[in-house]
Amino acid sequence: MNLNHLRHFYFVAKEGSFSLASETLCVSQPAVSKSVRELEKYFEVSLLSRSTKRRNMRLTHEGRRLFEYARSLFAIERTAIDDMQALRELHDGVLRLGATPTVANYWLAPYINNFKTLYPNVLLSVQVASTPVISEALIDYEIDLGIIEGGEVSSTLINTMHWFDEEMLFITAYTGHKSSAMIRSELEQSVWLLREQGAMTRDVVERILADNQIKPQKIIEIGSNEAIAKHVEAGLGLSLLPKATVADLIQLNTLSEIKLKAAKNMRRPLLILNHPEDNLQSFAASAFQVILSHKIS
Known part of the structure; x- marks a missing residue:
């Protein structure tokens, strides 16, 4: 017919x-x-x-x-x-985001707030998980966009874009000052609290330690950045964490930043993950990427 x-x-x-x-x-x-x-x-x-x-x-x-x-x-x-x-004009629709814990806890909120102000009728959800889980969810079309911390994503089914670089800080329990100087030998002889093997934060920390010629002798593995910060605060050892995780604790005088002379490469990248073909991306995901492109301090 x-x-x-x-x-x-x-x-x-x-x-x-x-x-x-x-x-x-x-x-x-x-x-x-x-x-x-x-x-x-x-x-x-x-x-x-x-x-x-x-x-x-x-x-x-x-x-x-x-x-x-x-x-x-x-x-x-x-x-x-x-x-x-x-859907095209974003009077309706759904946006499903995936984010690693540090991104979700410390960076994402103002961008989501801007998006909801512009597009109040779009339903939004955030899945918080590790980079491998976020990557698989994107490949399986369970999320529209992923935002992760550091590391590499090798799949040809995912397009990776640099968002911005996040500062990393050496930290210790509060010393009476917001920052304290230490030399490399002191750092190497201390107990280090690190994320578990396979975590993206662990990979970044090991790269920074190697770049600064620091070889920790004693390591305790703990499963989250926030838990590491709490154990450092209790005096269990030193660590290297994102500034976003520890900035408030330094201001509250529960942690101190360790100043290492001539420290190198003290940043890690935050990345945006999407589908390599533009026609597979929803209008809502494209609009959110535009918002992400305008860095909020």
């Missing part, structure tokens, strides 16, 4: 005449008449009862049935058009 023919028939039935239908559709009256004839030929029924004397027409029983189907079909079409427009 030719849907264009059905559309012409629908407007003839709705308007009650071929001339009004042709005006509404902005096509010639002969074209409308031909469409109706083709539709009758296709179904092998008469859809209209035409009267030459009264110059009008009436729907047959078959015509009334087909008109109801056409009305339902074009109502669905209108709903689909309106829905797609709402």
